[in-house]
Amino acid sequence: MDRKKRWLIYGMLTLATSTWGSAFIAGKIAIESFDPATISFLRFFGAALLLFPIMWMFEKDRPKHTKKDWILFMLLGLTGIALYNICFFYASKYAPVIKSSLFIAANPMLIMLLSGVFLKEAITRRNVVGLLLAFFGVITIITDGDPMVILKFQFEFIDLILLGAVITWALYSVLGRVVLQKYSSIVSTTYAVGFGTLFLLPFSLIEQPWERFSDSTLSAWLAIGHMSVFVTVLGFILYYYGIQKIGAAKASIFINVMPVSAVVMATLFLGEVLTIGTIIGACFVISGVYVGTSVKRRHKQSHMSTKTG
Known part of the structure; x- marks a missing residue:
């Protein structure tokens, strides 16, 4: 892959995860009018109405499906689609945007771990160090910098x-x-959204x-529309395209853009306050993700330099 195409993919992944950060704000708005499962269903039903015609037109x-x-x-x-978004919108209802977005920032480490187990990708010592740093950051965020909370079992259900x-x-x-080894990002996203919408329907009816x-x-409906068009259709297709081109572990690095954009928008539009514990936890999460996910690229560059020399 040439440098120009690689940076184009990085830009697409950055755009995708930036729009996901706005979902935390939109979720806070939509949750004032609807319950979590209903928001998820409406969001993905709207996305499905757009995705299937797009797939039929361009794919x-x-x-042939097996x-x-x-x-x-x-x-x-x-x-x-179903389980993640039900969890996501319940978090939108009961947890601060900053806490929930930074908590989810630990995702790249778990994705890398699962990629190693199921996709047989190599996991280095630095990957493990990064995982531990990110995990410590998550604990710091949950406890708001007070480790005694762990000893007292004062975790919240959220x-x-x-x-x-x-x-x-x-x-x-x-x-x-x-x-994605067989299907394009558009096809994969479309069918995932289609099935996810069906799974969400009974939860919404309850x-x-x-x-x-x-x-x-009107604000709630606009928020749902934003999540359907930009967060889902645009964001999911670009994210899956990135996974298809550079792999799940490396693409997951860009999930770090999501909490950054969410925190910025939360402080600007929702008036949420950053606590010291959250800031410290965020530093550990971001540092851990950087350490754990930058190894593969650096190793590759080192190998190329040795080969050239």
């Missing part, structure tokens, strides 16, 4: 929800790498959303 020569392919598409819909979001997104990324429609605000 006419799609590979039974295994359909199972993988269903798993993508279950993990990255922390388990956030952990569920981290795990399901990591599974979605790793499974996506398998699917919440009886029709009772909330009359009281919903």
Whole structure:
């Protein structure tokens, strides 16, 4: 891959994860009118209405689906669309944007770990160091800098929800790498969103959303529309394209852009305050992700330099 194309992919991944940061703000707005599962369903139903025509128009020569392919598409819909977003919007309702966004910033380390286990990618000592740094950062964020909270078992239930979001997104990324060996990012995203929407429907019906429609605000609908078009259609296609071209572990580096954009927007638009514990935790998370994910690229550059010399 030449340098120009590589930087183009990096730019696309940066754009994708930047839009995901705005989902934390949009989620805070939408949650004032609708319950979490309903927001997720409306978001992905709207995205599906756009994605399927796009796929049919630009992906006419799609590979023939096998039974295994359909199972993988269903798993993508279950993990990255249904379960992740239910966890995400519950976090939007009960956790500060800064805390939830930085917590999810630990995702690259878990994605790298799962990539090593299931995709047989090499995990170095620096990967492990980075993982431990990021984990310490997450603990710092959860406890707000007070380690005694761990000893007193004073975790909040929402922390388990956030952990569920981290795990399901990591599974979605790793499974996506398998699917992308055969299908394009548009096809993979479309079927994942399609199945995810179906999985979300019963959860939404339990919440009886029709009772909330009359009281919903225009801002809530605009927020859902933003998440459908930009966060889902644009963001997911670009993210999967990046995974397809440079791999799940390396593409996950750019997830760090998401909490940065979310924190900036939270302080600007929601008036949330950064605590010392959150700042320290964020530094450890970002440092850990940098240490753990920059190794592969540096190793490759070193190898190339040796070969040239």
